[in-house]
Amino acid sequence: MKNSLSRDILDHQKPFVSVHDYQNHPHQTIAKKVKTEHVVFVYTIEELMRHLNLKNGMCFSFHHHLRSGDQVINTVCNELIKQNLADLTIAPSSIFPTYHGLYDLIRNRQVKTIHTNYLNGPIATLINQKYLSDYLYMHTHGGRARAIEWGEIAIDVAFLATPAVDKQGNGTGREGKNACGTLGYAISDLEYAKTVVLVTDTILDRLQAVDFDASYVDYVLVLDSIGEAEGIVSGTTKLTRDPVGLKIASQTVALLDELGMITPHFSMQTGAGGISLAVTEFVKQRMIQNKITARFASGGITKSYVEMLEAGLVEALYDVQCFDLDAALSVKNNANHHAMSASEYANPYHPNPIVNDLDFVILGATEIDLDFNVNVTTDSFGKIIGGSGGHADTAAGAKVAIITTQLIRSRLPIIKKRLTTITTPGDSIDILVCERGIAINPKRQDLIQRLQGSNLPLFSMEDLYHLQHQLTGIPKELPHKEPIIGFVIYRDGSVLDTLYQY
Amino acid sequence: MRRSLLFLPGNNPAILNNADVFDCDCVIFDLEDAVSIDEKDAARSLVVQALKTFEHTKIERLVRLNGVDTSLFQADLAALLEAKPDGLMIPKATVETITSVNQQIDALDAHSSILLFPLVESPKGILEVQTIAILPRVKGILFGGEDFAQSMQIERTKEGWEIFTARSLVAMACKAANIDAFDTPFTDTFDEVGLRKDALLAKQLGMSGKACIHPNQIAVVQAVFSPSEQAIFQARRIVKAFEEHQKQNKGVFSLDGKMVDKPIYERAKHLLEEARQLGLWRESDEK
Numbered sequence: 001m002k003n004s005l006s007r008d009i010l011d012h013q014k015p016f017v018s019v020h021d022y023q024n025h026p027h028q029t030i031a032k033k034v035k036t037e038h039v040v041f042v043y044t045i046e047e048l049m050r051h052l053n054l055k056n057g058m059c060f061s062f063h064h065h066l067r068s069g070d071q072v073i074n075t076v077c078n079e080l081i082k083q084n085l086a087d088l089t090i091a092p093s094s095i096f097p098t099y100h101g102l103y104d105l106i107r108n109r110q111v112k113t114i115h116t117n118y119l120n121g122p123i124a125t126l127i128n129q130k131y132l133s134d135y136l137y138m139h140t141h142g143g144r145a146r147a148i149e150w151g152e153i154a155i156d157v158a159f160l161a162t163p164a165v166d167k168q169g170n171g172t173g174r175e176g177k178n179a180c181g182t183l184g185y186a187i188s189d190l191e192y193a194k195t196v197v198l199v200t201d202t203i204l205d206r207l208q209a210v211d212f213d214a215s216y217v218d219y220v221l222v223l224d225s226i227g228e229a230e231g232i233v234s235g236t237t238k239l240t241r242d243p244v245g246l247k248i249a250s251q252t253v254a255l256l257d258e259l260g261m262i263t264p265h266f267s268m269q270t271g272a273g274g275i276s277l278a279v280t281e282f283v284k285q286r287m288i289q290n291k292i293t294a295r296f297a298s299g300g301i302t303k304s305y306v307e308m309l310e311a312g313l314v315e316a317l318y319d320v321q322c323f324d325l326d327a328a329l330s331v332k333n334n335a336n337h338h339a340m341s342a343s344e345y346a347n348p349y350h351p352n353p354i355v356n357d358l359d360f361v362i363l364g365a366t367e368i369d370l371d372f373n374v375n376v377t378t379d380s381f382g383k384i385i386g387g388s389g390g391h392a393d394t395a396a397g398a399k400v401a402i403i404t405t406q407l408i409r410s411r412l413p414i415i416k417k418r419l420t421t422i423t424t425p426g427d428s429i430d431i432l433v434c435e436r437g438i439a440i441n442p443k444r445q446d447l448i449q450r451l452q453g454s455n456l457p458l459f460s461m462e463d464l465y466h467l468q469h470q471l472t473g474i475p476k477e478l479p480h481k482e483p484i485i486g487f488v489i490y491r492d493g494s495v496l497d498t499l500y501q502y
Numbered sequence: 503m504r505r506s507l508l509f510l511p512g513n514n515p516a517i518l519n520n521a522d523v524f525d526c527d528c529v530i531f532d533l534e535d536a537v538s539i540d541e542k543d544a545a546r547s548l549v550v551q552a553l554k555t556f557e558h559t560k561i562e563r564l565v566r567l568n569g570v571d572t573s574l575f576q577a578d579l580a581a582l583l584e585a586k587p588d589g590l591m592i593p594k595a596t597v598e599t600i601t602s603v604n605q606q607i608d609a610l611d612a613h614s615s616i617l618l619f620p621l622v623e624s625p626k627g628i629l630e631v632q633t634i635a636i637l638p639r640v641k642g643i644l645f646g647g648e649d650f651a652q653s654m655q656i657e658r659t660k661e662g663w664e665i666f667t668a669r670s671l672v673a674m675a676c677k678a679a680n681i682d683a684f685d686t687p688f689t690d691t692f693d694e695v696g697l698r699k700d701a702l703l704a705k706q707l708g709m710s711g712k713a714c715i716h717p718n719q720i721a722v723v724q725a726v727f728s729p730s731e732q733a734i735f736q737a738r739r740i741v742k743a744f745e746e747h748q749k750q751n752k753g754v755f756s757l758d759g760k761m762v763d764k765p766i767y768e769r770a771k772h773l774l775e776e777a778r779q780l781g782l783w784r785e786s787d788e789k
Contacts, residue, residue, distance in 0.1 A: 243716065247525075408519065435520065
């Protein structure tokens, strides 16, 4: 059958209806875990496995706060290979190319299903080659938290990398030799998994702040090392020097100016891509110039935001994930740098998720269509190169959601009549800014009126669509191949799109 | 108006594709220094195709050819005359080279409307600049400070005093011939403050624009070589006051304690004309 965006989904699935359809359905969480036993400390993975009594068909979850430096998922997956367990469901909040253990586990055909929010590299290739006996489910950050809280992702054991643990079994990401800062994506796993294992390499008498409450923790596995904190530095945290990227960024800030969005006590989220970081820098310059302070910035936090907090330009940071070590240090030391859970950040059913309080968000796109639907999950060939993360969540919540992207990337035009994959519905996207102009979603007549008479290069999406083809020609549409390899799940749990083998 | 001229390497398809997104007045597709010897043919072909394929309507398109003394020049010239950019930049210009280029153009296409932009970058070129400026098809001269310093065996500095005289001579020769004078690029692409200072100096010496070697330099150069809001405001006051005094047959008068005479009036008129061409001011605004 087709959902409301005319995307094919399986007949038994819950179809995507609209961005706000979640309001028509009640919040239905399962009970949080209640635990009475003391936390058990173990010192080898083999000893842990004897306690856990793992079985075929179980679901194991992980978080990705150690990013490329994470060794916990590899250690656990290597053990799962040894135990020859089958039909497993693996639910890491994101999957990085360095997760070799998970790669081997999938290659051994021991994994049935994967739930994650972001994925690229060799594991994406394996999944494309149909190494899962069931499917891949690509969630949003807020949607994953919701799915865990609702029991849709029913976690048997959460293996949570924890940079430091105290003797009672409380955990933190802010201390220890592999401190990574916040642990926001793992809070739902902690609270709702049947069994929780903190995996650490640092035991302290006392923690400065607790991210993982011991009342949810069953086991603490103490290893020599859980990874390398240096690996948490994302490859996308450097300010672009690319002139096209800088042009897009400066155009975006001119647009924000015209829309009156850089005004006292505004709130923003700009992400960590090259253009986004340039936008942050240019916004910062405007704020200094006009003596404006922001109420908060949120999402994944970078050094750039830490500097703004320390300079008094931003009153508070709400941080679900530290993108670099400066941010990790700041969340430890600065009382106005707040850690938040994925649910507090972006779960549509949270009473007041931070995304709903955003004035504007800057987001990327690998493709965008004439209706402003956006793809950040696959490239134009259908290869999985990312995923929503907080894309669909922030777009739905923020007052103005702005896509910044090059109109032509590697000779390919990015505006399509029909997207390869929909990650974020166009109803939640307001503006496209590219190097050749700005398009406003016709559904936002308020923004269009506000920009009347401005000197900005405003175009319709159709104009930009034709302009790009004048430069590139019209690329041949690639029909997708069967079989189905997975699904894109919207934040309310409905199916937004289907992923096919490419 | 040619305030900023952006050099773009002729062998990079993505950059050629985006030539018109950087908000400069002119781009110079470079076949000379930016292209290694093994890519010369490919770059020429790419630039020719880019000129024929893309409209790049908002900008003027120039191409810097390989030197007249190289074996590449004739093929460059023949291919580019056919591709019809707005102008050709001729490196290492002297009276002899530009005369030769004009003769070769006449031989290939006597009616060609192509413009020439000599790149004067040698002591000989500087000493001949007054004559170069009045040769046929020449519409502007770019001063090349780096090669000039090398020929003079002097060290380049950010302050630029070692090229002061050469810059001034180029600016004067161009003004005398009523053509554009373009300043040498500022080579530190990370130093925005230094770039602004250097561009202001060039403007002060009489240059009408400046070459850029990175798109990130354009905004600063455009701003320096455009009339400021304050300058437009003052020019409007001067023109208005002068014309009112003229109606009353009064000659020289004083505005804000400063004498206003005909040269000052003419300069103010010229600035307003520049502002008008750049869309920064409309005569109708006065009425």
